[in-house]
Amino acid sequence: MDLNLNNKVAIVLAASKGLGKAIAAALSAEGVKVIIGSRDAGELERTAKEITAITGNEITAIAVDVGDAARVTDFIEKAAAAHGKIDILVNNSGGPPFNKFEHFDDEAWQQAFNLSLLSFARTSRLVLPHMQKTGSGRIINIISGSVKSVLANSVLSTSMRMGVVGMAKLMADELGPYNITVNNVAPGMILTDRLKHTLPKDTDPELALKERAKNIPLGRIGKPEELAALVTFLASEQAAYISGTTIQVDGGANRGIF
Ligand SMILES: NC(=O)c1ccc[n+]([C@@H]2O[C@H](COP(=O)([O-])OP(=O)(O)OC[C@H]3O[C@@H](n4cnc5c(N)ncnc54)[C@H](OP(=O)(O)O)[C@@H]3O)[C@@H](O)[C@H]2O)c1
Structure with a gap:
């Protein structure tokens, strides 16, 4: 299926590794001009080169801390100038720490709010005029399955992601x-x-992953490219009538019916 993404311009945040990197690579493979951002400039540059070597398409790397308002504003200006437009924004950030509710003080809550909710609102607001100018756009937020069913020790993540769900619905x-x-x-x-x-330090990582996978209907941990495939589809022309949704990529792990 041709996703009609050739020559679209995408920003992918928190993209030097993990999910962001896989999303950047998948979009680049479809001919999207991708601008990636995360904090470590060296790592980001290496990732850009690595993706270009695979897809043959140039990636623009601009270091940014998504929690820093001034740097994000500068990042979006540079990203918009790179190819003269922004069609797709993938909001992503490093996740907040895991622990029980009683262990998080005000500072931890403020930090989680800044990184996992406010940063998504800020980048979305800043790209908006660019999308309004071209008359179309895709905003895709990477959140967590914890918005669908309880995940132990994820109170900061869950609380902020629930905010993103509400914000996305209104947006x-x-x-x-x-x-x-x-x-x-x-x-x-x-x-x-x-x-x-998050794996226990005293167990063989392979065994620990197998143990975690036992509760997943598909019997295994997911691959970053499997999540990136959905993001790429949501960015495409074919997904033009899908909006306001939250879609899980979890191998069936969430047993909730709604
Ligand atoms: N993997 C999972 O199973 C899973 C499950 C549920 C939710 N999530 C959520 O998905 C998101 C991505 O997770 P991941 O698994 O891809 O994590 P990861 O492998 O640890 O990668 C995190 C990426 O975010 C960047 N980053 C971290 N803090 C940043 C900041 N302040 N500004 C800009 N970039 C920043 C990192 O680069 P720098 O350190 O250089 O900035 C890195 O590129 C997280 O919010 C996580 O909570 C993941």
């Missing part, structure tokens, strides 16, 4: 007239460094 309502769609993609367990860091 889909308000931005539909501009032909801009807004959707959320909710990963279950996908094999990235973030997941690896």
Whole structure:
């Protein structure tokens, strides 16, 4: 299927590794001009080169901390100037720490709000005039399956992602007239460094992953490219009538019916 993405321009945030990197690579493979951002400039540049070597398409790397308003504003200006338009925004960030509710103080809550909710609102607001100018757009938020069923120790993540779900619903309502769609993609367990860091230190990582996979109907942990495939579809012309949704990529792990 031709997704009609050739020569579209996409911003993918938190993209030097993990889910963001896989999304950038998948979009680039479809001929999208991709601009990637994350904090470590060296790592970001290496990722850009790596993707270009695979897809043959140039990637623009601009270092940014998504929690820093001034740097994000500068990032969006540079990204818009790179190819003269922005068609697709993939909001993503490093996830908040895991722990029980009682262990998080005000500062931890403020930080989680800044990184996982406010940053998504800010980048969306900043790309809006560019999408309104071209008369179409795609905003895709990477959140977490914890918005669908309880995930232990994820109170910061869950609380902020629930905010993104509400925000996206309102944005889909308000931005539909501009032909801009807004959707959320909710990963279950996908094999990235973030997941690896949550494994018990005293167990063989392969065994620990197998143990985690036992409760997943498809019997395995997901691959970043499996989530990236959905994001790429949501970015495409074919997904023009999908807006305001939250779609899980979790191997069936969420048993909730709604
Ligand atoms: N993998 C899963 O199973 C899973 C499940 C549910 C939800 N999620 C969520 O999906 C998102 C991506 O997770 P992942 O698994 O891809 O994580 P990852 O492999 O740890 O990658 C995180 C990426 O985010 C970048 N980043 C972190 N903080 C940033 C900041 N302040 N500004 C800009 N970039 C930043 C990192 O680069 P720098 O450090 O250089 O900035 C890196 O490129 C997270 O929010 C996570 O909570 C993941």
